[in-house]
Amino acid sequence: MKLIVAIIKPSRLESVREALNAADVHGMTLTEVKGYGRQKGHTEIYRGAEYSVNFIPKLKLEIAVKADMVDNIVNIIRETAQSGKIGDGKIFVLDIEQVTRIRTGETGDSAL
Secondary structure: OEEEEEEEOHHHHHHHHHHHHHOOOOOOEEEEEEEOOOOOOEEEEEOOEEEEEOOEEEEEEEEEEOHHHHHHHHHHHHHHHOOOOOOOEEEEEEEOOOOEOOOOOOEHHHHO
């Protein structure tokens, strides 16, 4: 089992969600986050005053999948979240040692 963590632009969420649903992925966790990488932030003007925005709003998707689905899901996220501009985000894949469905007590792949 793997955990896919994707940091994407908020404007790309709906297209990513639709593509994942079409690929039979129906569960994910979404968190609003802020951060920066090479994008490094930007300056904005609010009520005539200029200020620096160092942390850019992003969305973090977390999706637990069977190991054989990882490449397909990563490709779907990459293709649908990509705008070709700096700040498109990152995708991380982590191992999951154990998962348990609280309601039924199921464990392993069947708990996904």
